[in-house]
Amino acid sequence: MTSIIKTDYYEAFDYAGKALGIVLTPFATDAVPGRDPLRTRSDRDENGMVDYYEEADEKSERFWRMRLGEFLALHVVREDMLKEGMTPRRYDRTLLSEFPEGYKLWVHKKGDPHDPRKDFYLHGSRYVRQFRSPMEFCLHLKWLANGKPMKPGDKPDCQCCYCDGSQRQGAISAKFGYYHPGHHDQNKKRKDKDKDGDGKGKRRSTASVFIPAKDYTKLNVA
Structure with a gap:
């Protein structure tokens, strides 16, 4: 050390x-x-x-x-x-x-x-x-x-x-690269269109999209 x-x-x-x-x-x-x-x-x-x-x-x-x-x-x-x-x-x-x-x-x-x-x-x-x-x-x-x-x-x-x-x-x-609000905003717009009857096809999920992070709970630091 x-x-x-x-x-x-x-x-x-x-x-x-x-x-x-x-x-x-x-x-x-x-x-x-x-x-x-x-x-x-x-x-x-x-x-x-x-x-x-x-x-x-x-x-x-x-x-x-x-x-x-x-x-x-x-x-x-x-x-x-x-x-x-x-x-x-x-x-x-x-x-x-x-x-x-x-x-x-x-x-x-x-x-x-x-x-x-x-x-x-x-x-x-x-x-x-x-x-x-x-x-x-x-x-x-x-x-x-x-x-x-x-x-x-x-x-x-x-x-x-x-x-x-x-x-x-x-x-x-x-x-800082942990979250993409743009995806959330785009999905929200699609959902709003579906509610108004303007969207085509199935409704899209509005779930926020996160960049996967490593699971550090299983790591050990010497």
């Missing part, structure tokens, strides 16, 4: 040229106490259904940290290395060692207690109630790793869909 770059907010380590590990410092956080979900008891309602949060399992947490590490490697570590005149390289695997200090991943379980719907949320930020996916958190994490610059009025100079608000998450994801 070799340290390849270090700032006040993170340090990146090379693992024999095969994997990259990124460790955040205690300064790379905007977490405040009291941001955890309130409903953490698995009590059933009058219909026998559940609606509560519990801490996410290790496999799910690792998946999030793999995706976040991959983003930081490309959009923070690489940029900082270039500024220092260093030559960045691509790694087969990348891992963020831990979430920012004070952050925690939760799973919301709702419905049938034997097979509830499960949605994951990252809690902890002072400015954002929760992040619903690794991609939603990527730009906020980049802001943390870059030193948390602020705008006038004590507002975060962060480009995530919550802090900035000028772009929807679909547009942000498309910008």
Whole structure:
């Protein structure tokens, strides 16, 4: 394990040229106490259904940290290395060692207690109630790793869909190659035509089209 770059907010380590590990410092956080979900008891309602949060399992947490590490490697570590005149390289695997200090991943379980719907949320930020996916958190994490610059009025100079608000998450994801909103828009137009009786043939699906991503939950970083 070799340290390849270090700032006040993170340090990146090379693992024999095969994997990259990124460790955040205690300064790379905007977490405040009291941001955890309130409903953490698995009590059933009058219909026998559940609606509560519990801490996410290790496999799910690792998946999030793999995706976040991959983003930081490309959009923070690489940029900082270039500024220092260093030559960045691509790694087969990348891992963020831990979430920012004070952050925690939760799973919301709702419905049938034997097979509830499960949605994951990252809690902890002072400015954002929760992040619903690794991609939603990527730009906020980049802001943390870059030193948390602020705008006038004590507002975060962060480009995530919550802090900035000028772009929807679909547009942000498309910008980084995770989502093609154009396909969704085209399918929506076709469906609207079918509803009006102007379309030809069968109705087309309006499902969003995502670029397939690697399943990092089965990988192990040395």
